[in-house]
Amino acid sequence: MVLDDEESQYTLFSYGKYFGIELLSDRDNANITEGTDSVLDRTRRLFYVCCSRAMQDLAVILFAPNVQAAHTAILAKELFPAENIHILEN
Numbered sequence: 632m633v634l635d636d637e638e639s640q641y642t643l644f645s646y647g648k649y650f651g652i653e654l655l656s657d658r659d660n661a662n663i664t665e666g667t668d669s670v671l672d673r674t675r676r677l678f679y680v681c682c683s684r685a686m687q688d689l690a691v692i693l694f695a696p697n698v699q700a701a702h703t704a705i706l707a708k709e710l711f712p713a714e715n716i717h718i719l720e721n
Contacts, residue, residue, distance in 0.1 A: 638694075646674060646678070702716065702718055
């Protein structure tokens, strides 16, 4: 599974916001406060569907402009064991 917000033409989903790498916009915060569908809800559902469909092995690749910030945020989310999260650089 490849996650890359920069190559996306959609604003309905944001892995950067979902993982806590990017700040939420005022509109995002308003949607969350109002209880309406938000970018976090949509992204969480999409991420769940993609991860849950793996039949044997799952590899998630996240392209992020700030690799260390992404690594820290993903570790904090505790979605995967720390020993399974790797940084690949050029």
